[in-house]
Amino acid sequence: MSDKSAELSYEHWKNLAANITFRNQAFINGTFTPASGETYDVINPSTENVLASVTACTDADVDSAVAFARESFESGVWSDQSPSDRKAVIIKLAQLILDNKEELAVLESLNMGKPVMEALNIDMQGASAILAWYGEAADKLYDEVAPTGVDSVATITREPIGVVGVVVPWNFPLDLAIWKLGPALAAGNSVIVKPAEQSPHSVLRLAELAIEAGLPKGVFNVVPGFGHVAGKALGIHPDVDVMTFTGSTAVGKQFLNYSGESNMKPVWLETGGKSPNLVFADCDNLDKAADCAAAGIFFNQGEVCSANSRLLVEDSIVDEFVAKMVERADNVKIGDPLDPHTTMGPIVSRRQCDRIRAYIKTGRNEGAKLQSGGNSVTVGNSSLYVEPTIFVEVNNQMTIAREEIFGPVLSVIPFKSEEEAIVIANDTPFGLAASVWTDNLSRAHRVARKLKAGTVSVNTIDALSPMTPFGGYKQSGIGRDLSIHAFDKFTQMKTTWIQLA
């Protein structure tokens, strides 16, 4: 936390929220437009009141955004700019995020309930850093010359793929859009983003900032609205060249169908998770492990795809470790997300909150023991808060250990041996992330190698950086976000063979 942001008071944030301007319309071809005029209400989960009425894009609106994106792409106004020029614009946009970070943090907090200080210090810093990283990468990627012999020259070049469709969820509204936008724009594509219906405002503001940064109109469009309408229209559109999605596994599968039913566009998916966190008795620093395990399930109200929702603990230390976890759950401060002292805000929506409560009930009914939390909490007018919840005596076949809850609910599962821990960890349809706590170097390598997950963190939690790929095995996704590898999703590979005379 920066010194300045540490001084920001509750009053400061409330004033900012009371005076904030919402961008409520679609952003197509460089301007806000009511599009075909349909709207829907965005709810503030910390009050359960209507926050704003926002354009609900229709098929025709998506057609229009795709047409402008196509026109901008084919004109070369961005796709043919030199990588160094693209870099300058993207880096300027990264700076504009920092310049406007308080406003963007408030929008995020009002839309989906995350504590504003986390939005400020984690989401906005992350969004800017990742965008800057891709801006920097733009003019550092070299193409290849194949080893053909002296009678010919064959180059293997990367070209932008064209019109990119992006559909993202509500848990990190700006960051997850930027995970796609960064490499897509750096590579020279034109992009259309469909934000989650719950949280369109930060991405709409970003689109406006992108014009200020110098991005040509039509290159970055935003079509707010419902998944089954605007999201589907993008997924099934014959003139969208590639689809990239973050969200639930069920909807991810629908995007594969949309592609099959339309133009066979590549579909890149970042979907659900049920990540295991393995704590071995030979871990020296159990306090640090417990701090991280608590952050791994309670941060962002547990609404994190890679949340470490299954805590696998060696049976000789299970009681000691659970006591540490309960202590940490008790220290979570539930409250208004605009209060800088709050560490857990409301759940994003009534629907998601009811879903979490239903899972807590199922956990009890199936015989798991509720060790801590489990209750609903009302703050002000909103009853969308759920206590940090810890179940013990969970076995891996119970519903709460198998299905993604997407809330602050932890299942503690004891294990007796390294082999058993690996079997339990991998016994899931998901494979997004895993963590391991041990001070035995050989075990760390051995277990990391056996875990079927896109990211394995050892003696830390949820390791994430612009430099390393992020994505899942099994039903946690197809492809990887972040790192240089993300460019694979947004470029075509071309072979040019020149026969020499």
Ligand code: NAD
């Ligand atoms: P969701 O799948 O319901 O919605 C995600 C997006 O898809 C939204 O923009 C929504 O409008 C759109 N959508 C919904 N139905 C659609 C349809 N029929 N056709 C086209 N688009 C449609 O997910 P959510 O509830 O918003 O987010 C939670 C999910 O996201 C969790 O499963 C979580 O694991 C996942 N997630 C994954 C990652 C990751 O990187 N792997 C990151 C964050 C969230």
